[in-house]
Amino acid sequence: MATTTTEQLGGYGQSVKRKEDPRFLRGKGTYIDDIKLPGMLYMDIVRSPFAHAKITNITTQPALDIPGVLAVITGKDLDAAGLAWMPTLMSDRQMVLPVDTVMYQMQEVAAVIADSRYAAADGAAAVEVDYEPLEVVVDPFKALQDDAPILRPDREIKSNRIFHWEAGDSAATDKAFAEADVVVEQDMYIPRIHVASIETCGCIAQVDEVSGKLTVWMTTQAPHAIRTVFSLVSGIPETKIRVISPDIGGGFGGKVPVYPGYVIAVVAALTTGKPVKWIEDRSENLQADSFARDYHMKARLAATQDGTIKALDVVTIADHGAFDAAANPSKFPAGLFSIATGSYDLETAHVEVDGVYTNKPPGGVAYRCSFRVTEAVHMIERMVDILADEIGADAAELRFKNFIQPDQFPYKSPTGWEYDSGNYPAALQKALDQIGYQDLLREQQEKRERGELMGIGISTFTEIVGAGPSNTFDILGIKMFDSAEIRIHPTGSAIVRIGVQTQGQGHETTFAQIVADELGLPVDNIIVEHGDTDTAPYGLGTYASRSTPTAGAATAMAARKIRAKAKELAAHLLEVSADDLEWVDHKFQVKGSPGSSKSMAEIAFAAYTNHPQGMEAGLEAVSYYDPPNLTFPFGAYICVVDIDRGTGMVKIRRFLAIDDCGTVINPMIVEGQIHGGLAMGMAPALLEEISYDEHGNIRGGTFMDYLLPTAMETPAWETGRTVTPSPHHPFGAKGVGESATVGAPPAIVNAVVDALSHLGVRHIDIPITPWKVYKILEEHGAAE
Amino acid sequence: MRFSGTERIPATREQVWAFLTDPNAVAQCVPDVESLEVVDPTRFKAQVRAGIGPVRGKFGFDVAWQELTQPSRARMTAQGKTGGSAVTVDSAMDLSAASPGETDLAWSADVVVHGMIASVGARLLDGFAKKQTEQFFGCIRQKLTG
Known part of the structure; x- marks a missing residue:
């Protein structure tokens, strides 16, 4: 045979x-909005223009007067049914519709049900809501001050601090810093960004009039978990709830949370007896759905004079918005941020995170990242470069000196993780060889002498994915098998x-x-x-x-x-x-x-x-x-940039990604994942940021202001691979979807800072826009 | 946002005062006013159709005189809203005689915007406000000169 x-x-x-x-x-493909059911009704949502306000009155009659409008649902209606609030994944609760107070701009205030999408939209525009503005808190540091208004008086603890979380050894870390030859310190801000998936969120809720069974087609990344939560909240048995997640046009973490619109649509279907469709428009998606990042970090590294890193200390203020609706495993309020020691063999470390309420939509979406790993990797990869600058070391050499060595696996990190496998020197060496690092260093020197700005940035990140082992990982008690x-x-x-x-x-x-x-x-x-x-x-x-x-x-x-x-x-x-x-x-x-x-x-x-x-x-x-451990994909990325002294524009000339995700099932798909991830890593490094003005107005609420990369901005990626199979996975795979999103931003920032380091520049917060760079060039007399 | 300016109007302080504090008169100069309802001598409601870039809508304004010191100073507040947007204005006017037939009007306005008008229209607001202001005072000059 x-x-x-x-x-x-x-x-x-x-x-x-x-x-x-x-x-x-x-x-x-069959996306939610492609599904049309007989007799289907449409829902549109009235949203708050204010970031913090009392609702003094809602007049629904003008909406009901519009032909085709059948019902208007308000917070008081839901409150009567005990559904004005819903639980979040993080032991907090979130308004479905507010009874009397709005907490952020674009928050859902009421929903209009109509027999066409147009009538629903007209109805939403016709609902009259009277507001009495309240003091707005957009800065998480101000939220923690004694005189700040308490944003969540519904909670037992009268404080805007949601949680305090720590990992590592505080005393040993303090001691290491006290004894260190060299200490470097840097404040960093990873701004609020949005996943901006091509398909916005939406659902269709249908109740079978004979069996009473509820079917919800919805844009969710976790249909079973949604079914269980729906059942627990509503009391409807799981046999009478069916959640279908059909073709989904991108999730990236943004389709893990349960948004109020889903719940209201279900209520509308139950009350009208007809299928109800709700589809967000682009502005609603970009302005109201949960956000990622928003971490204010103060990081310190302790090292010897020759560059042996001894200890890491990070203090973080995390802006979670008005409700802690982050999508982390329940026992991890700061996700897996304690992976912060990265690929390096440190003696000790201590990291702490305080979650804070502000008048913004909920934050904490794991945007193509394993729960705060992007923030951790950005921090450590920047800090290693800052240390290199401090002691005059080569960024690659300093990494080789401090890597966890291949024979140290399985490696117990100072914050308690057991890295399953890795070969960091091999990946970095391959990257250096493939990109021609020594030639690039020579070229940079020559260009610098001519006054040209060229930078080389390295990121040798470690990921932590595959959540996770049932002894520690669960979502509301459901183990993460x-x-x-x-x-x-x-x-x-x-x-x-x-x-x-x-x-x-x-x-x-x-x-x-x-x-x-x-x-x-x-x-x-x-x-x-x-x-x-x-x-x-x-x-x-x-x-x-x-x-x-x-x-x-x-x-x-x-x-x-x-x-x-x-x-x-x-x-x-x-x-x-x-x-x-x-x-x-x-x-x-x-x-x-x-x-x-x-x-x-x-x-x-x-x-x-x-x-x-x-x-x-x-x-x-x-x-x-039930995985026995997490997996630890890693990579070595090198970015080469040129900076225009006349405009501050950063051009990525080359970007090489060497990834190790263990056994590869489909090399073409892995490469596609890496290309997409790199684009989504480059975007926050250079383009994307959601900020708010002092009144809590979102800046960047359309694609005119929130800059997504297009083919024009995206360079030609170079990729390569090493293969270090996971020893505990049945066929050695580790996961790859988010590696590039996590690993790329610090490589880009390190390259830009490297291009400007001879001017005395040591750190730039993302996004590195041309304006930001131009101002730095001006300050240092280097602008043209 | 704070806007301010000074306009020289070819009319006496009393004439300018009388015009500016008469809702029916001044409404003729507010661009795009669709209707006006005087509630009492110090309060009126106005429906204004406004469009800033892609944000368009009919704003319902509640306007109230907070201070009227005839004929030199007045302060007015206005709250306006439309679906998805809201605006509050706190505006002051100081009138002084520039010459027997001319009045200097020094004005200022603190404007706070909320919602779509801010998140989508922000980059156009300055230009929009400048244009509206120019139209408004151009109209006043014309009315009082005529």
Whole structure:
């Protein structure tokens, strides 16, 4: 029998073309707004122009007078049903609709239900709301002052401090700093940014008038968790709630939270008895949905004179907006920020974060990052460069000197993480060689002598993804395992259902490839389904690069369960003992007798037509995988910039990303993920920021002011790879979706600062806009 | 935002005062006023259709005189709102005789905007305010000169 190769099957390491692309490229995807149900009503939302105000009156009649408008729902209506507030994932609560006070600009104030989207919008414009403005707090530092108004009087603790969180060893860190030869310190601000996914948020809620079953099609990254929370809040049993997350046009963490619009649409469907659709417009999405970052950090590094880093200390004020609706695992109010020691072998560290309420929409979305890892990586990668500047060391040499060495894994970090694997020197060396670091240093020197500004920036980041082990990771008590269910059909094709949900990551392809390789079935014969709570096994969803580390592992484990049964079937078919069989070239063959073998297709047919007495028919398995540890992808990025002294414009001339995400399932998809991640890393470094004026007005509420990168701004990325498999993952994968978003910003900032370092510049907060650079050049007499 | 300026008007202080403090007279000079309702001698309501860049709407303004020191000083507050936007204005006028037939009007306005008009229209607000102000005083000059 001919050998079946991984390449033929489309297994691990094969650049199989994405199975989902034909429908997307033809415009045949099914997004929420593509779904139209008979008799469907439409909802639009009245939003607050004020950042903080009392609602003194709401007049709904002018809206109800508009033809087609059927109902207006206010906070008082919801309050009567006990639904004016909802729980957040972080043990806080959030207004669905306010009863008497608005907490941020664009907050939902009322909802209009109508028989067309136009009538709903007209109705929303006609609702008259009287406000009495209250003192606005936009600065988290001011929010912590004694004379600041208490923004959340509904809470028992009368303070704007939401939480105080620490990790590491405070006393040992203080001691290390007291004894250090060199201490560098830097304040850094990582501004508020928005995921700005192409598809905005929305839903359709439908109640079956016979069974009473509620079906919600919604833009969510975690349909099962949503179903459970809906059930707990409403008292409706989970059997009567179905959440379907169809094609999703980008999530990036922004579709993890439960937004008030979803809840109001469900209430509207329950009260009208008709399906109700709600789709945000772009401004609502950009101005009101949860935000990411907004970390004010004060960081210090202690080191010896020769550049051995001893200790790290970081004090952070985190602006969470009006409600702590961050999307972190419940026991991690500051996410995984304690990964802050990065790729470096420090003796000790101490990090602390205080979460603060302000009059802004909720913050804390893990924007393409594993819960505050972006902030941590930005900080440590900047601090290493600042130390290099302080002691006159080369940024690459200083990193080599302080890296955790390959033989130190598994490595226990000073803040308590156990890094599973890594080879940081190899990745950096590869990057330096590939980009020609020494040549670039020479070129920079020559250019500097001519007065030209060129910078080289390095980022050697470590990620922490794949949340997570059930002993520490849960969301409202639900452990963060994930799942897969595989059913092999008699003719050797398969359906795979997974507990995670794709928003563009390519799961329909990569999860099929796992099964293809593990079971020896062609990838074309395998379909992957996800996102429907009535059919998919329970899972916690896709975010924080957790799909492959958790559900990917579950898929491999389920496939291996099937393979175990298949072995018994093969033994029956070949009339030998199962002990005499081995899995070779994706089929079972009799040891020492390559001619006697059975393929999975043959075995699958037998499972339904010729299974032995005493064995159950069929060939399927389910696995719920509880990862023993997180995974730690890493990379070495190098950015080369040129700066225009006349305009302050930063041009990324080259950007090389060497990534290590362990075993690669599909190199093409990994490269695509890295390209997308790099663009989303470059954007906050150079372009994106959401800020507020003193009245709490959002600045950057449209794409005219909130600058997303287009093809014009995006450079040609160079990529490369090292492979250090995860020792605890079934096939060694680590996750890759967010590495580039996390790793790219400090490489870019380090390059810009390097270009200006001879002028005495040591740090620039992102986004590094031309205006910011030009002002620095002017201050140093270097502008043209 | 604070706007201020001084205008020389070819009329006596009394004439200027009488014009500016008569809602029906002054409304003729406020651009895009659709309707006016005088509530009492110190308060009136106005419907103004305004468009700043992509933000357009009919603003309902509640206007009140806070200070009337005839014929030299007046202070007025106005609260306006439309769906998604709100604006508050605190404006003062000082009248002084420049010459027997001319009056200097020194005016200032503190304007606070909220909502879409601020988040979307912010970059156009200065130009919008300048244009409206020029139209307003141009109209007053014309009315009082005529």
